[in-house]
Amino acid sequence: MTILSFFTRASRAFNGYPASSKLLLLCTLSSGGLVAYSEAQTDVSKTSVQTNEKDSKKKRVVVLGTGWAGISFLKDLDISTYDIQVVSPRNYFAFTPLLPSVTCGTVEARSIVEPVRNIIKKRNGEIKFWEAECMRIDAANKKILCRSTIENNLVGNEEFSLEYDYLVIAVGAQVNTFNTPGVMENCHFLKEVEDAQKIRRIVIDCFEKAVLPGLTEEERRINLHFVVVGGGPTGVEFAAELHDYVQEDLVNLYPSVKDLVKITVIQSGDHILNMFDERISSFAEQKFSRDGIEVQTGCRVTGVSDKEITMKRKSKGEICSIPHGLVVWSTGVETRPVVKDFMGQIGQEDIATVFKAADKDNSGLLTIQEFKDVVDDILERYPQVEHYLKSKHLSKRCNRSVERSPGE
Numbered sequence: 001m002t003i004l005s006f007f008t009r010a011s012r013a014f015n016g017y018p019a020s021s022k023l024l025l026l027c028t029l030s031s032g033g034l035v036a037y038s039e040a041q042t043d044v045s046k047t048s049v050q051t052n053e054k055d056s057k058k059k060r061v062v063v064l065g066t067g068w069a070g071i072s073f074l075k076d077l078d079i080s081t082y083d084i085q086v087v088s089p090r091n092y093f094a095f096t097p098l099l100p101s102v103t104c105g106t107v108e109a110r111s112i113v114e115p116v117r118n119i120i121k122k123r124n125g126e127i128k129f130w131e132a133e134c135m136r137i138d139a140a141n142k143k144i145l146c147r148s149t150i151e152n153n154l155v156g157n158e159e160f161s162l163e164y165d166y167l168v169i170a171v172g173a174q175v176n177t178f179n180t181p182g183v184m185e186n187c188h189f190l191k192e193v194e195d196a197q198k199i200r201r202i203v204i205d206c207f208e209k210a211v212l213p214g215l216t217e218e219e220r221r222i223n224l225h226f227v228v229v230g231g232g233p234t235g236v237e238f239a240a241e242l243h244d245y246v247q248e249d250l251v252n253l254y255p256s257v258k259d260l261v262k263i264t265v266i267q268s269g270d271h272i273l274n275m276f277d278e279r280i281s282s283f284a285e286q287k288f289s290r291d292g293i294e295v296q297t298g299c300r301v302t303g304v305s306d307k308e309i310t311m312k313r314k315s316k317g318e319i320c321s322i323p324h325g326l327v328v329w330s331t332g333v334e335t336r337p338v339v340k341d342f343m344g345q346i347g348q349e350d351i352a353t354v355f356k357a358a359d360k361d362n363s364g365l366l367t368i369q370e371f372k373d374v375v376d377d378i379l380e381r382y383p384q385v386e387h388y389l390k391s392k393h394l395s396k397r398c399n400r401s402v403e404r405s406p407g408e
Contacts, residue, residue, distance in 0.1 A: 060083040060163065061084045061165065064088065064168065070086070074120070088131065091116050094193050098112045104200065104203075106241060109197055112193070130162075132146040135147050137167070137345070142164055148160075173336060175189045175329065181302075187304055189329055189330070190238060206325045211256055225262045226264070228265045230332070231273060231295070232275065246261050263294070296311075309322055
C-alpha cells in the first residue's frame with residue numbers, strides 16, 4: 001500500500017503543476033529498493049508562453065509498464081490535461097501475489113488479470129496503449145525506442161519511437177540469477193502469468209513421465225524431485241502450494257508414485273523467510289518439517305544443469321550435487337538493463353551499487369552506522385524520500401538506533 005500511495009501522490013503532483021514542472025519518475029526494484037528522480041524547473045519569463053501552448057497542445061506523458069506502479073499512477077492522473085500514452089509488453093495488469101496459486105490451479109490465471117484496455121476504458125478521456133517493449137530511453141532528446149512483442153508474421157515495422165514531455169518508468173524488475181551458470185537455460189521463474197502456467201504444465205509432465213513403464217525407481221524419484229531455490233516469500237509460498245497440490249490432487253491421480261515425490265527448498269541464509277520476524281521463520285520451518293518438505297539452509301547454488309543442481313555448503317565448504325525434475329529459481333530481483341542504461345545517462349547509481357559501496361569490509365552486511373550513511377546519501381539525492389520517512393516515523397528511529405549502538 002505504501003507504493004500505491006507514493007504513486008497516488010505523484011499523480012497529484014502532475015495535476016497540481018502541469019505547466020511549470022518537469023518531472024521524471026523512476027521506479028526500479030533492486031533488492032527491494034525504490035528510486036525516484038525528479039527535476040523541477042520554473043522560468044517566469046516563459047509562463048505566459050507555456051500557458052498559451054498548453055491550450056493548443058497537451059503535454060505528453062509516457063508511462064512504461066502496466067504493473068502496480070503504472071496502473072496506480074494512471075488511476076489518479078487527470079487525463080483531460082495530458083496526452084497519455086502507455087507502453088508495455090503486457091496488455092494486462094496481473095495480481096502478482098497470487099502467481100504461486102496459479103502454478104497449482106488453486107486460482108486460474110484469468111482470475112488474477114485485468115486487460116489494460118478495460119482499465120483505461122473506464123477513464124473519462126483517451127489513453128493510448130501500445131503493446132511493445134521499451135528497448136532504450138534517449139534522455140537527451142526525450143525519446144524512447146520501442147519494439148513490438150507480437151511474434152506473429154504480421155506486416156509492418158516492429159520498431160518505433162515516441163517523444164515525451166514527462167516520462168514515468170514503472171517497468172518493475174527482473175529475476176536476479178547472480179550470473180549462476182545454467183540458471184537461464186535450466187530453471188523456471190515466477191515473475192509473470194506465463195511463468196506460472198508453464199510451471200503448472202511441467203509439474204504434470206513430471207508426473208506423467210514418472211508413471212511410464214520401463215523406468216527404475218530411482219529415475220521416478222528424480223523426475224518427481226521438485227527443487228525451489230530461494231527461501232523468500234515467493235519460494236516458500238510456491239513450495240507450500242505445490243505440497244498441497246500434490247497431497248490433495250495428484251496423489252489421487254498418480255497413486256503408484258505417491259511415495260516418491262520430494263520437495264526441497266534451498267536457502268543461502270541460515271533460515272527461510274529471514275526478512276521477517278524470527279517467529280514467522282521458525283513457524284514456517286517447523287511446518288515444512290511436518291509436511292515433509294526438506295529445507296537446506298546455508299547452501300549457495302553454484303550451477304544448474306538439465307539433470308542436477310550443484311551447490312556449496314557454507315558450513316563445511318563442500319560441493320555437492322542433487323538430481324532434479326524441476327527447478328524454480330526465486331532468489332530476488334535486479335534492475336532491468338533499460339533502466340540501468342537510463343540511470344547511467346542521467347548520472348544516477350543503481351541502489352545495489354550504493355549499498356555495495358557502503359559495505360566497506362565486503363562482508364555482505366551493513367552496520368547500523370553504515371546503513372544510516374546510505375540513508376543520508378539517498379536523502380541528499382532524493383529529498384522526497386525524507387518526507388516519506390518522516391511520515392512513517394522512520395527517520396527518528398534510525399537516529400535513535402545509531403545513538404544506542406554507535407559501535408555496531
